[in-house]
Amino acid sequence: MADPSSYRPKPGQIPESPGVYKFRDEHGRVIYVGKAKSLRQRLSSYFQDLANLHPRTRTMVTTAAAVEWTVVSTEVEALQLEYSWIKEFDPRFNVKYRDDKSYPSLAVTLGEEFPRVQVMRGPKKKGVRYFGPYAHAWAIRETVDLMLRVFPVRTCSAGVFKRSAQIGRPCLLGYIGKCSAPCVGRVSAEEHRELADEFCDFMAGRTGTYIRRLEQRMREAAEEMEYERAARLRDDIGALKRAMEKNAVVLADATDADLIAVAEDELEAAVQIFHVRGGRVRGQRGWVTDKVEAVDTADLVEHALQQLYGEERGDAVPKEVLVPAVPDPAEPVTQWLSERRGSRVDLRIPQRGDKKDLMATVQRNAQQALALHKTRRASDLTTRSRALEEIAEALGLDSAPLRIECFDISHLQGDDVVASMVVFEDGLARKSEYRRFQIKSFAGQDDVRSMHEVVGRRFRRYLQEKQKMGEWEETVEPAQEVPGEPAPQAPGEPALQAPGEAAPQPPGEPDEAVEGGGNPLDDDGRPKRFAYPPQLVVVDGGQPQVAAAKRALDELGVDDVAVCGLAKRLEEVWLPGDDDPVVLPRSSEGLYLLQRVRDEAHRFAITYQRSKRAKSMKTGPLDSVPGLGDSRKQALLKHFGSVKRLRAATVEQICEVPGVGRKTAETVAAALAGAAPAAPAVNTATGEIIEDEAAASAPSANRGTRS
Numbered sequence: 001m002a003d004p005s006s007y008r009p010k011p012g013q014i015p016e017s018p019g020v021y022k023f024r025d026e027h028g029r030v031i032y033v034g035k036a037k038s039l040r041q042r043l044s045s046y047f048q049d050l051a052n053l054h055p056r057t058r059t060m061v062t063t064a065a066a067v068e069w070t071v072v073s074t075e076v077e078a079l080q081l082e083y084s085w086i087k088e089f090d091p092r093f094n095v096k097y098r099d100d101k102s103y104p105s106l107a108v109t110l111g112e113e114f115p116r117v118q119v120m121r122g123p124k125k126k127g128v129r130y131f132g133p134y135a136h137a138w139a140i141r142e143t144v145d146l147m148l149r150v151f152p153v154r155t156c157s158a159g160v161f162k163r164s165a166q167i168g169r170p171c172l173l174g175y176i177g178k179c180s181a182p183c184v185g186r187v188s189a190e191e192h193r194e195l196a197d198e199f200c201d202f203m204a205g206r207t208g209t210y211i212r213r214l215e216q217r218m219r220e221a222a223e224e225m226e227y228e229r230a231a232r233l234r235d236d237i238g239a240l241k242r243a244m245e246k247n248a249v250v251l252a253d254a255t256d257a258d259l260i261a262v263a264e265d266e267l268e269a270a271v272q273i274f275h276v277r278g279g280r281v282r283g284q285r286g287w288v289t290d291k292v293e294a295v296d297t298a299d300l301v302e303h304a305l306q307q308l309y310g311e312e313r314g315d316a317v318p319k320e321v322l323v324p325a326v327p328d329p330a331e332p333v334t335q336w337l338s339e340r341r342g343s344r345v346d347l348r349i350p351q352r353g354d355k356k357d358l359m360a361t362v363q364r365n366a367q368q369a370l371a372l373h374k375t376r377r378a379s380d381l382t383t384r385s386r387a388l389e390e391i392a393e394a395l396g397l398d399s400a401p402l403r404i405e406c407f408d409i410s411h412l413q414g415d416d417v418v419a420s421m422v423v424f425e426d427g428l429a430r431k432s433e434y435r436r437f438q439i440k441s442f443a444g445q446d447d448v449r450s451m452h453e454v455v456g457r458r459f460r461r462y463l464q465e466k467q468k469m470g471e472w473e474e475t476v477e478p479a480q481e482v483p484g485e486p487a488p489q490a491p492g493e494p495a496l497q498a499p500g501e502a503a504p505q506p507p508g509e510p511d512e513a514v515e516g517g518g519n520p521l522d523d524d525g526r527p528k529r530f531a532y533p534p535q536l537v538v539v540d541g542g543q544p545q546v547a548a549a550k551r552a553l554d555e556l557g558v559d560d561v562a563v564c565g566l567a568k569r570l571e572e573v574w575l576p577g578d579d580d581p582v583v584l585p586r587s588s589e590g591l592y593l594l595q596r597v598r599d600e601a602h603r604f605a606i607t608y609q610r611s612k613r614a615k616s617m618k619t620g621p622l623d624s625v626p627g628l629g630d631s632r633k634q635a636l637l638k639h640f641g642s643v644k645r646l647r648a649a650t651v652e653q654i655c656e657v658p659g660v661g662r663k664t665a666e667t668v669a670a671a672l673a674g675a676a677p678a679a680p681a682v683n684t685a686t687g688e689i690i691e692d693e694a695a696a697s698a699p700s701a702n703r704g705t706r707s
Contacts, residue, residue, distance in 0.1 A: 004061045008047045014040040019071040020081045022089070023064035030089035032060050035078040037329070039069050054294035055571075056586055060093045075332035076339070083306045095269075095289050095303045105283070106131040106140045108153075108200055113189055114161070114182045115196035117144055117153050124311060131203045131282060148178040150214075150236045151199040154192065155179065202240070204277060204315065211240060255279055257320040258308070259350075259359055262300050263366035266571050267291055267586060267595060270370035271304045274362050277318075286366070288373045290587065302327040309340055317341035322350050322359055374596065383589055384427030390590030391536070394582050395575065397562055401536035402426055405458075406597045407549070408540040409439075409450045410605035416612045417445065419454040420605035423534070424597050436608045448544045455537065456552035462533055463556060533561055540598050542567040542574050542581075550576040566598045625671045632659055636668070647672040 019039045023032040036042030046067075050058050072078050086094055107120035111127020119140050124130060144155065154161065156171055156179070164170050164183040174181035182192040202210055214237050221230035259274045269291055275283040287307070295303070301323045309317050317340050327333050330347060337345040350356040388400035404424045411417040423433040437457065439450050537553075539545045546565035553561060564582075565574040571591060572581035584591035622633050622643070639657045640646040646654070646668075654665035 004047050004050070004064070007064070007066050009043070009067065014043050014069070015071055016040045017071045018073070018075050018078050019069050020078050020085060021067060021069040022085065022091075023060065023093075024066045024068070025063055026065040030085070030091050031064060032091050032093040033082055033085045033089065035075075035082040037075055037078075039071070043067065043069070055583055056093075056291075056294050059586075063093075075329070076335045079306070079332050079336050083310050086306075087310070095291065095295060095300065104137045104140060106144065106203065108196055110193075110196065110200075114154050114192050117148075117155050117196075117199065129200055130316075131200075145178075146239045146242055147199065147202070148173070149239045151195050151202070152178055152180040153196050153199050154182060156183075203282075207240070207278060211237060214240075255320060255355075256318045257322055257355075258318050259322045259355075259362045260301060260304055260308075260324070261359060261362040261366040262297055262304070262324055263363065263370045264291070264297065264300065265370070265595070265599070266568070267592060268370065268373070269300050270366050270373060271300065272362050272366040272369055273304075273308065274358070274365075275318075276358075284365075286369045288369065296325070298325040298327045301325055302333060305333060305337070309337060313340055314342060317345060319343070320346045320348075322355060323347065324349065324359070324363070384593070387427055387589035387593040390584070390588050391594065394573065394584055394588075394590060395536070395562060395564055397535070399535070401534070401562070403532065403534040404536045404538060404597055405534040406538040406540065406601040407451060407454055407458075408598070408601035408605040409447045409454070410602070410609040411445055412609065416609055417450060418605060418609045418612060419450060420601050420608060421454070421458060422597065422601045422604055424593075424600075427593055429600060434604055436604065447541065448548045451539055451541070451545045452548040452552045455539075455549045456556065459533075459553060459556050459558050459561075463558075533558075535562065537561055537563045538594060538597055538601075539563070539565045540568070540601055541565050542572070546574045546576050564594075566594050568598070571595060622668070622671075625668055628664065628668065632657075632664070635659055643672070 016038050018035075018037050020033065020035045021039060021043060022030050025031050034042070046053075046057070046061050050062070053061065070081065072081060104119045104121050107118055108129045108131075109116045109118070109127065110129050119137050120128070120130070148155070152173075155173065156164070160171060161183050164174075164181075168184055170179065170181035170184050170186075173179035174184070174186070180187045180192055180195060182189065187195075198210070214233055218230050218233035218237065221227075221233060255276060256278065257276045259276065261272050263270045263272075267290065269289050271287045271289070273285050274281055275285075287304070289300075289303075291300075305321070305323075305327075317337055319341075321337065326347060326349060334345060334347045337347065350359050385400075388402070391397070392400045402425060406422050406424075407419060409417065409419050417439040419437040419439065421435040421437070423430045435458075437454050439453060441453050442449060537549060539549050542565055546563060549565075550563045553559070553563065563576055566572070567574060567581070571586075572583060573591075573594065574581050584594075622628060622636070635657050636646055636654070637643070640649060649669075651662065651665045651669050654660060654668055655662050657665075660668075
């Protein structure tokens with residue numbers, strides 16, 4: 001590891017001009033390329049106290065052994081030179097989008113004497129005009145099959161073309177009218193190229209003029225009573241319209257634009273691009289990258305623009321590029337795009353209307369692409385094994401943690417405080433073992449105290465299971481517990497039951513539940529939820545949360561379970577009692593697995609918290625009546641019209657409702673008499689007071705009408 005001060009330039013040596021700089025390692029390899037409006041200001045920021053640098057930047061400057069720079073006259077030149085150097089040197093610390101070569105494009109080989117229409121994958125070639133990329137190759141072939149009726153351009157390979165020319169007989173497509181057969185001289189090279197140009201114009205979105213011209217020729221043929229030619233033109237028009245319908249209109253003003261969206265987390269980012277031409281989505285592509293440098297969304301957008309348009313010229317760069325964040329400053333990027341197109345290019349964030357709605361669709365695609373990438377990465381057995389080994393090595397474990405449990409706390413400003421426990425076995429989520437908790441021992445917001453309670457409750461249940469199976473005879477709290485008696489618990493915690501008894505549950509919703517509603521009991525009725533201990537407990541948080549979890553385990557005498565925490569801001573791993581975190585390499589599969597476990601716990605906790613909040617908002621006065629189901633609730637409300645009239649009714653009047661007996665009527669009357677009447681509902685549009693809500697099950701939904 002190099003000391004940055006050993007190669008730091010002397011004061012005043014770095015110019016203040018715009019330029020591009022390169023960091024090299026001890027072997028002379030370029031490991032990072034960047035650009036700056038002021039080289040002196042930017043490079044000086046790298047040679048400060050290492051503690052103040054982002055972890056990824058710190059790794060880069062300590063890996064480097066030298067820095068050099070090149071002065072340019074404008075920021076646009078700096079942008080161009082940066083792209084050229086990144087492409088030439090492929091630096092390890094620069095963001096590099098892995099282009100998904102599986103996306104096929106429709107290609108027209110205009111560089112050949114007789115242009116050919118075909119499906120192409122991989123890097124773009126000179127002399128070829130591309131349309132797309134498309135999601136599937138069959139979509140291209142369907143479109144081409146429809147258009148060859150009108151534009152009979154050559155689609156055969158060089159071998160087939162040469163053989164047909166030798167034998168003087170065209171292939172099948174030439175006989176059925178889907179190829180103009182230039183191989184046997186039916187059309188000249190100039191006429192065939194004109195067909196190829198018309199094909200390209202139509203695919204580029206200039207459809208209206210060509211269809212109107214065909215319609216005019218069809219009418220003229222009908223007037224001249226050339227009905228066969230008119231019918232053929234009619235079928236050609238229909239084929240072109242069907243080809244157009246395969247790309248739905250998304251922007252009504254026939255806009256030419258590219259929409260770029262980014263989905264990212266701390267380690268990776270996914271970019272999705274929709275190519276819109278003539279108001280229709282003509283292609284889609286996506287990339288995934290590791291965030292090896294400290295970048296925000298605007299930086300990711302700038303790198304994506306370089307990757308997307310670095311080799312493009314002319315119409316391949318659209319008039320408008322819509323992005324989720326504009327690079328700062330935006331002028332050099334806009335000028336660079338305009339120079340590549342040859343005319344002005346607008347780079348902006350959509351604010352309203354169809355373009356904003358379409359950007360939301362592109363954003364959803366980016367999020368799904370990132371999730372799919374993570375799923376594929378997690379499903380690889382070799383990768384999972386390496387991740388578990390890296391975790392064991394980093395945390396000093398004796399063996400790989402085959403079972404990992406992660407805990408997270410969720411609340412809304414201190415209300416509806418809940419917790420989640422997710423389980424990963426062999427690096428894969430085991431959703432049948434997910435559990436969720438309600439915080440019981442106190443009210444309010446205290447994540448550290450909540451973590452202590454939840455971890456303690458989980459392992460008390462584990463010790464309880466061992467006791468019931470005869471595997472645990474020692475005391476949980478030294479000198480404070482008699483073997484066979486319940487372990488001490490936090491206030492509000494259910495006591496451990498004796499062997500053979502069922503675990504007590506609080507009234508209402510079960511405290512611990514399985515995602516998807518799994519069965520929490522074994523065949524003999526015994527709880528199975530906490531029978532297996534993990535090798536590693538991960539908590540979402542830093543030192544305080546880790547200390548709380550460790551304290552809970554120590555209080556129970558559990559000393560064979562490791563504990564760590566993952567802090568979200570810098571993805572640092574904290575161990576109990578350590579003042580400094582463990583920083584895993586950002587390319588580490590172990591860090592990726594810990595992050596995925598933490599994110600899954602957060603998702604499960606916040607889902608539970610939102611469901612509780614939604615349920616509490618929909619609670620009405622009749623929901624607290626024991627034994628009263630939805631059918632009889634609806635019958636009561638239908639009979640009386642509102643809760644207010646039901647509250648004023650006598651027991652005898654309630655008994656008149658079909659299906660309601662006297663005992664139920666007395667229970668309803670007593671419950672409503674004890675419940676405080678709700679505040680008057682107000683129509684927010686008119687200001688008038690509404691008499692009462694019509695449904696007890698969702699009173700808040702009727703407090704006013706939409707304006």
